[in-house]
Amino acid sequence: MFSRRTFYVGALIASTLFSVGPARAQALALSTAQAQSLGVRFGPVAGAAQLEIGASGRVVLKPDAQYLVAAPYAGMVSRVLVSIGQAVRAGQPLASFASPQLFEAGRALAEARSQANLARLALARDRGLHDDGIIAGSRWQATQARAAEAAAMVRAREAEMASAGIVFAGSGEPQLVAGRSGLIAEVNAVPGTRVDGAAPLFRIVDPNALELDLLVGRDVPAPTGGERVEVRQRGATGQVAGVVPASDGTAAVRVRVALDKRGSLQAGESVNVIVHLRGGPNAAGEGRVRIPAAALTYWRGTPGVFVATQAGARYQTVVVEAVDDAAATVRGALPPGTRVAVAGVGALKGMLAGGE
Known part of the structure; x- marks a missing residue:
């Protein structure tokens, strides 16, 4: 027992x-x-x-859909050539701009081009002399090196002017130009105003480069990426392209949606979004x-x-x-x-x- x-x-x-x-x-x-x-x-x-969840979202511009035109040097805007909402193309003049540093940069470019031209002439002369055996090979090599240095200086000065976004009109007037095509969204330049270097003057946007920024609360399943998204009332669709935790400490997540069909969405508006969760x-x-x-x-x-x-x-x-x-x-x-x-x-x- x-x-x-x-x-x-x-x-x-x-x-x-x-x-x-x-x-x-x-x-x-x-x-x-x-x-x-x-x-x-x-x-x-x-x-x-x-499986569908609802979320609120904002229609935002893609980061690369905006382009800022800033003052390359401290100077003065003498004329403004565009207005808000105007469509511009890449390279189109936006404003006339004057600056002592700009003219110094132009002088340095002209000097570099002059030196490069003299170096090319010396290169052509010494090539003939070297071929005829009149000058030593060391002198010919030195002439080639000076010509290469002069050409490199010209390229450096031209890159400086190109990065400044400056062209010279037929009259010689320096002008700020658009770096890309789009619509003028902001104009911060006023004729006669003196501005500091790097001061933002114009903002150009591509109104068609849109995406959605969603905030999904912790009371619903969070997307993981690739889920289908739609804004039914506006005829827009897309896919979840990125998910990151929100920075407000609420355990919510921010979701970036890449649109494949824009519908009638406009930048800056708030919309109700449906996210189709994957149940695999x-x-x-x-x-x-x-x-x-x-x-x-x-x-x-x-x-x-x-x-x-x-x-x-x-x-x-x-x-x-x-x-x-x-x-x-x-x-x-x-x-x-x-x-x-x-x-x-x-x-x-x-x-x-x-x-x-």
Whole structure:
């Protein structure tokens, strides 16, 4: 016979075995009559194609859709040649600009070109003398080096002028030009105003280069990248191109959406966006589904649902991604067509406890 001590030890071991680890799928025998008497009712889970979340977003310009024209040196704007909203092309003059440094840069460029021209003439002369054996090879090499240095100086001075965004009109007047085509969005230049170097004078934008900036709260599943996005009222569609945590400490995420169809969106407006979540299985083979909030329960501290089977029901653990008053988004071994208990969950938990 077993002693009382042996019985208590066995009970303790059994209790420990039941409490270690998360609750796994556990079967319950349940007839149709029992289900009706207990008020148990099952409903289907929402498949991946039905997983949608709403988010608010702003229509913003892409970072490379804007171009700033700044004063290359400290100087004065003498004339403004464009207005806000005007379409401009790359290289089109925007304003007349005068600066002592600009004229010094122009003088240095002219000097470099003059020196390069003299170096080319010397190169042509010494080539003939070297071919006739009149000068030594060392002098010919020195002449070649001086010509290369002079040409490099010209390129450096020309690059300086090009980076300044300055051209000289037929009258010799220096003018600031547009670095790209687009619309004039800002004009900060006033004729007669003296400006510092690098002061922003014009902003040019491409109104068609738009994207969406979304803020997705922690109460809904966060996109991971590549999800389809649409703004139904405006006929715009796109894909999630980037997800980063928000910097406000709310556990929300900011989502960047690259548009493939602009629709009637305009930069600066706020819109309601639908994000179509992907419900494909993860590395563990668990797919993402949406279930009624009433179907989600906890057993031994582990979330799960009661899944309908031919013999009755079984408890299936899940991973909860988001929950609100109406529904929960979870990951688990719940393939399309799975039916979960949406009523009578308490009774099923009682049967599960009684079966142990």
